[in-house]
Amino acid sequence: MPDPVNSLKDKVVVIGGGAKNLGGLISRDLAANGARAIVVHYNSDATRASAEDTVAAVKSIGADAFAIQGDLTRVSENKRLFSETKNRFGKVDIAVNTTGMVIKKPILECTEEDYDKIFAINSKAAFFFMQEAGRNLEERGKIVTIVSSLLAAYTDSYAIYPGSKAPIEHFTRAASKEWGSRGISVNAIGPGPMETPFFYGQETRESAIYNQNAAALSRWTKTGLTDIADIAPLVRFLVTDGWWITGQCIFANGGYTTR
Numbered sequence: 030m031p032d033p034v035n036s037l038k039d040k041v042v043v044i045g046g047g048a049k050n051l052g053g054l055i056s057r058d059l060a061a062n063g064a065r066a067i068v069v070h071y072n073s074d075a076t077r078a079s080a081e082d083t084v085a086a087v088k089s090i091g092a093d094a095f096a097i098q099g100d101l102t103r104v105s106e107n108k109r110l111f112s113e114t115k116n117r118f119g120k121v122d123i124a125v126n127t128t129g130m131v132i133k134k135p136i137l138e139c140t141e142e143d144y145d146k147i148f149a150i151n152s153k154a155a156f157f158f159m160q161e162a163g164r165n166l167e168e169r170g171k172i173v174t175i176v177s178s179l180l181a182a183y184t185d186s187y188a189i190y191p192g193s194k195a196p197i198e199h200f201t202r203a204a205s206k207e208w209g210s211r212g213i214s215v216n217a218i219g220p221g222p223m224e225t226p227f228f229y230g231q232e233t234r235e236s237a238i239y240n241q242n243a244a245a246l247s248r249w250t251k252t253g254l255t256d257i258a259d260i261a262p263l264v265r266f267l268v269t270d271g272w273w274i275t276g277q278c279i280f281a282n283g284g285y286t287t288r
């Protein structure tokens with residue numbers, strides 16, 4: 030018998046960046062596995078169509094859904110995301126944050142603007158999304174944030190990307206401790222380089238080929254990279270039967286980096 034507390038049955042899920050790529054798949058996957066409702070957050074106007082497609086896909090699976098736009102680097106937008114969810118569905122059980130941005134540049138080329146922009150989305154937005162989740166989640170809620178396997182990489186040109194994701198490990202530890210008495214699990218997942226435009230935007234042909242061959246299990250995948258289809262089930266596990274895992278940062282990368 031599945032444990033109803035740690036199943037998706039009747040659960041309301043907020044997904045930061047839930048419209049496309051990894052977030053879009055997680056929206057569909059949690060709906061397909063029994064969630065009651067999925068709130069599909071998106072940021073740019075260019076993503077609206079993907080958000081609408083995802084909402085339609087979720088509804089066709091049988092769950093409820095709506096799309097909501099917001100720049101999550103603003104604290105007020107995180108508050109609005111969670112308050113709108115509660116207005117529509119009465120509660121929030123699960124919060125998954127997939128938002129992020131990447132800049133690959135040597136340190137000497139990084140500008141103040143690069144630094145402020147990437148820390149605003151990768152650190153500040155992640156922190157305040159988590160804070161709102163902590164304020165609003167039901168007892169026995171679950172929180173997952175997507176970080177990166179580059180947290181364990183020894184490489185040039187990736188200073189401010191993993192640097193701005195690294196604080197999430199500490200936010201995750203503290204949040205899991207602070208909200209453990211309410212039965213809330215908090216974790217982070219670090220995928221390897223994934224087959225999405227996010228990855229290819231930063232890489233040269235040579236560095237893409239390197240990454241396609243860098244994981245221990247690369248030759249057993251379609252592209253050599255991490256497949257989003259191999260990350261979504263891990264998110265699903267952490268927000269259901271995997272509830273006993275908390276305060277952790279788990280790499281899922283086919284053996285790309287390890288520590």
Ligand SMILES: NC(=O)c1ccc[n+]([C@@H]2O[C@H](COP(=O)([O-])OP(=O)(O)OC[C@H]3O[C@@H](n4cnc5c(N)ncnc54)[C@H](OP(=O)(O)O)[C@@H]3O)[C@@H](O)[C@H]2O)c1
Pocket residue numbers: 045046047048049050051052071072073074075076099100101102127128129130131150154175176177178219220221222223224225226227228
């Ligand atoms: N692809 C990779 O190689 C890779 C590897 C490891 C980890 N990751 C991480 O995995 C996550 C998902 O990446 P992905 O590959 O699926 O690419 P993606 O779809 O481009 O995901 C990034 C998301 O962040 C959102 N976002 C950007 N700025 C935002 C802001 N100011 N406020 C709110 N949302 C904002 C984007 O929304 P809009 O597009 O609407 O602006 C988008 O939904 C990211 O956190 C990324 O760091 C990616």
